[in-house]
Amino acid sequence: MLAIWKWYRGKSFILKITVGFILGIIIGIIFGESAQVLSPFGELFLKLLKMIVVPLIFLTLIVSVNNSSPKELGRIGGKIFPYYIISTGIAVGIGLIIAKLINPGLGLQMPKNTNIDVPEAPSIIDILLQIVPTNIIDSMAKGEILSIVFVALIIGFAISFIRHSTESQMTEWGNLLLKLAEAGSEVTFRILNGILQYAPIGVLGITATSIGNQGMGTLQSLAKYVGASYVGVAIQMLIVFPLILLLFKVPVIKFFLNTREAIMTAFVTCSSLGTLPVTIKSALKAGISDRVANFTLPIGATVNMNGSAIHFGVGVVFAAEIVGYDLSIGAIIGIILTGTLAAVGTAGVPGAGLIGMSIVFTQAGLPIEIVGLTAGVNVITDMVFTMCNVTGDIVGAAIVDKSEQKSESVQRDEGTGSVSQI
Numbered sequence: 277m278l279a280i281w282k283w284y285r286g287k288s289f290i291l292k293i294t295v296g297f298i299l300g301i302i303i304g305i306i307f308g309e310s311a312q313v314l315s316p317f318g319e320l321f322l323k324l325l326k327m328i329v330v331p332l333i334f335l336t337l338i339v340s341v342n343n344s345s346p347k348e349l350g351r352i353g354g355k356i357f358p359y360y361i362i363s364t365g366i367a368v369g370i371g372l373i374i375a376k377l378i379n380p381g382l383g384l385q386m387p388k389n390t391n392i393d394v395p396e397a398p399s400i401i402d403i404l405l406q407i408v409p410t411n412i413i414d415s416m417a418k419g420e421i422l423s424i425v426f427v428a429l430i431i432g433f434a435i436s437f438i439r440h441s442t443e444s445q446m447t448e449w450g451n452l453l454l455k456l457a458e459a460g461s462e463v464t465f466r467i468l469n470g471i472l473q474y475a476p477i478g479v480l481g482i483t484a485t486s487i488g489n490q491g492m493g494t495l496q497s498l499a500k501y502v503g504a505s506y507v508g509v510a511i512q513m514l515i516v517f518p519l520i521l522l523l524f525k526v527p528v529i530k531f532f533l534n535t536r537e538a539i540m541t542a543f544v545t546c547s548s549l550g551t552l553p554v555t556i557k558s559a560l561k562a563g564i565s566d567r568v569a570n571f572t573l574p575i576g577a578t579v580n581m582n583g584s585a586i587h588f589g590v591g592v593v594f595a596a597e598i599v600g601y602d603l604s605i606g607a608i609i610g611i612i613l614t615g616t617l618a619a620v621g622t623a624g625v626p627g628a629g630l631i632g633m634s635i636v637f638t639q640a641g642l643p644i645e646i647v648g649l650t651a652g653v654n655v656i657t658d659m660v661f662t663m664c665n666v667t668g669d670i671v672g673a674a675i676v677d678k679s680e681q682k683s684e685s686v687q688r689d690e691g692t693g694s695v696s697q698i
């Protein structure tokens with residue numbers, strides 16, 4: 277038994293997870309809906325990831341705030357947010373263009389009796405106010421990541437403040453609290469490593485169940501829609517992201533090799549949030565500093581959704597073609613704007629994109645019943661959208677880290693310059 281465990285541990289994560297994925301597909305195809313018996317294995321994996329996400333974000337953020345100055349954090353935020361908005365806008369545009377070329381909705385009928393609840397789109401002010409929790413324990417229990425990020429940042433700053441106090445008692449307490457957070461964060465990473473040993477079995481369970489449940493019939497009728505979604509994601513992943521990385525002189529192949537664990541985990545879990553622990557781990561492996569990774573990735577997992585943005589672009593053209601609605605330039609610009617905002621508001625959990633899509637459809641005047649039509653293949657499209665969401669988060673962290681290194685070296689050069697001038 278011990279020998280099997282040792283052998284298993286010695287194999288690479290990516291190999292194990294790929295084997296789990298392929299076996300899952302085979303089992304799903306052979307056993308169809310009966311593959312459902314394996315769903316607890318997948319559910320266990322997702323639960324374990326969710327279990328670790330809140331302490332991980334909380335502790336790593338407290339540590340990362342203490343590793344940088346407020347000025348540095350402000351600078352990092354000022355770089356990452358424009359990246360999120362621009363890359364998301366581009367992604368909506370790609371979704372629209374690809375769908376216009378593939379025409380996924382031509383020849384399809386309006387679905388009957390499909391109901392989907394469209395939540396009211398909250399205003400920007402409401403979204404911002406929601407970030408501040410009235411009860412942090414409640415936010416933690418509900419997994420409201422932005423609120424947790426907010427509180428962790430405040431606590432981190434307060435600890436940093438008392439660490440630099442002139443009173444020795446305060447400094448002592450501050451250092452003690454920071455040490456506790458560092459130790460806690462180390463423990464969560466250890467637990468994560470254990471969870472990842474189980475990942476291949478979880479992946480097998482998730483894949484077998486989704487493939488088994490997904491009748492081939494739905495897939496065939498919506499094949500063009502699925503195809504357009506995959507092509508859109510391929511363009512973002514293989515052209516847009518590499519170009520952004522090249523622009524910032526980040527080696528592309530090495531980047532993808534180092535981050536493939538996160539990319540693969542996102543693909544099978546369909547949850548950016550669930551993948552977050554692996555995303556942080558992969559980003560560190562790719563050489564991104566923990567200061568930038570720990571600060572930007574929890575935020576990215578909740579607000580940066582490039583894949584979901586492609587989803588909205590493709591979905592709008594799909595619906596417009598079904599109802600024979602011609603999209604004007606003005607409508608397209610409006611869709612890019614609402615699509616970008618809806619992507620920011622989309623939660624990093626499986627299926628969340630359907631809600632975002634209902635919001636975009638409502639704004640564009642398209643029938644939301646069509647969202648219900650695409651829900652049948654959402655498991656298959658959500659996989660690639662989430663993969664693209666997570667990759668976009670790490671690309672953002674990588675380029676910000678690169679530019680941080682640059683400004684640090686400029687500062688160093690300026691420092692030496694002034695010394696030599698003296």
Ligand code: ASP
Pocket residue numbers: 546547548549581583584587622623624625626627628629630658661662665666
């Ligand atoms: N499942 C996606 C994610 O977690 C969100 C979506 O459904 O678009 O990133």
